[in-house]
Amino acid sequence: VPLPEPRPFSYALPKDTQVKTGSIVQVPLGSRQVVGIVTDDEPEKIAPQRLRPITRIFDCPALPQELMRFIRFVADYTLTPTGLVARQVLRVPAALDPEEMLEGIVWNGRHLNKMTPARARVLALARDGQWTPSGLAAAAGVSTSVVTTLQKQGIFDAIPLPPPALVTPPEPNFSPPQFTPVQARIVDEIKKELDSRHFTTLLLDGITGSGKTEVYFEAVAHMLEQGRQILILLPEIALTQQFISRFHARFGAKPAEWHSDISPRQRERIWRQVIEGRIQVVAGARSALFLPFSNLGLIVVDEEHDSSYKQEEKFFYHARDMAVARGSRANIAVILSSATPSIESQVNARQGRYRRLVLKNRFGSAGLPYITAVDMRKTPPEPGKFLSPPLIKAMEETRKNGQQSLLFLNRRGFAPLTLCRVCGHRFSCPNCSSWLIEHRFRGILLCHHCGYHKPTPEVCPACGTLDHLVPCGPGVERIAEEVQETFPQARLVVLSTDLVGSVKQLRLELEAITNGAVDIIIGTQLVAKGHHFPHLTLVGVIDADLGLTGGDPRAAERSFQLLSQVTGRAGREDKQAFGLLQTYQAEHPVIQAMIAGDRQAFYVHEIALRQREQMPPFGRLAALIVSSEKRAQAEHHARLLRQFAPKAQGINILGPAEAPLAFIRNHYRFRLLVHGQRNSDIQNYLRATLSATPAPTSGVKIAIDIDPQSFL
DNA sequence: AGCACGCCGACT
């Protein structure tokens, strides 16, 4: 049942009914009716008179055993009650009943007195097969009124029709590509792994443009041929229409899409057709991991290093790791694909847990971008500006050649901080411990953590001085302003989550870039996600130092991935591409590795660091986040947890300290970090700690984040 | 999680 209870509840099974493990049922719970899943647990001893009968057994295939095991695993691993993980699977109320039949018609052989050309066309089609009235009208090229009239004349019989499949089945051999020898060899190896029909994790490691997608599409084709279902996980899938069209070009049909932008009704239909095995391929965001595939044969995690795979709400999980877990329970292959694999995956491959497949050569004739650092100490921008002379010169030349430049800055808004020049007043968020960011186009100050915003004031609220607010540091909007001043003729576009209003609009802008209708692109993280821009030959990184400092051990990794992805955008079409990194620390190992094009140097450096600190994946981490509207209560309970935590070999607790975002949405947050050796059972340790600690006072919440991404 | 029950402050 969907409760935060550790054990399942028992119910009476009415006479002449049957259920099995995985059956989906409706049961009474207190005063309401809820959806539950039948498990194979040993029932608890409960007085028979307390047992209430199952209300209804849904007319729906039972959840596959593999999914049942996966639900339990996720629950145990993330310390979430099983019922709440199950709820995630069943959040599709209408899908539990079969899809409604459509009203169809079929010709009953009778003839008409009066024939017209339109009627003849309809009848010619209606002679064979079953139709919906509107479908028949459309196919015959007549208006629905023709069909309606014929219906009235009684030449059709009504017949219930199964609803049409949501997607046409992809064809494995629709349009296979030509492979280079290296690619062909890897395709063969993958097929061999797939044919061995056991759980295995493959790390497909290849630089941008090396043809990773084409290669794993062959794995998809191979499983399609065997009638198995395939799940492809993508980060930010709502934005990646490019992926969908590539899939369509290869397989002659689209995959089913699963992400937050899909309507509830559509989600229900997809869910139902997935459990019925009528949908073969799903391309989805991390939540697609919980779909009830009846015959799953392969999971692909594209851009496996991407941080959007980490869910940090409701319950915390990393979709890449859970994909591997589901693959293991389903006994199938999992392919992780990336140009810049995560440190975790690199280490797993080194230690033999994953099998690494390397695609070295760039597809086509284009070379890697030629990357140089711009030392901002030697060639600084004009005062108050952010574009250095070398970067401006490179942009000029690129434009002269009719090609595109991309400026990358991982900061939304106009300026990261706004303050009063007279009294030094800083605008901070009333709900969070962060600064308000000026968004000049929208005329507001915005909090990037909770969404709080207010109009940009003309007068300083602290000292009353008029028009003395100054923006500090660059945001994409400010860069856009500077670019427009420097290149008044250039057509430019800014890609940032808050400037681009809708998914639809973003797709249009991406298309404009692809068609060359734009000279200069200015963007945040968004541009680093899998878009392919054929005219792009210059990438300027405004602040390559962002993320190098600040003590977050993952910062360097993120910077490296981001820089590789962004510079990898350029030069995929036979043209030499250039990357310019504006930096104040040209000697930093990450910058050096970028310039040298030396991924290996970067990974060696980072992996050694992790190993020395016993940080993941060489050690284990979990965070306990205690939050409350009252700061003192949150802090007190965090201390209590520390105090009652048992001693254990190889595990120790750090903190409590204020959480990285110490005050969000009116809640104060304190964090304890639990650090364990690689083989330690950190989940059990947390369970022991939680049960040893007195229950928190009301209003205090404890969230558990296994494998936290920020281990500051 | 979601709901009922229950105990204390502002209205007809």
Place this chain on the structure above:
DNA sequence: GTCGGCGTGCTC
């Protein structure tokens, strides 16, 4: 003298 705030506890 009642409505409704949310704090506490239970659901097979």
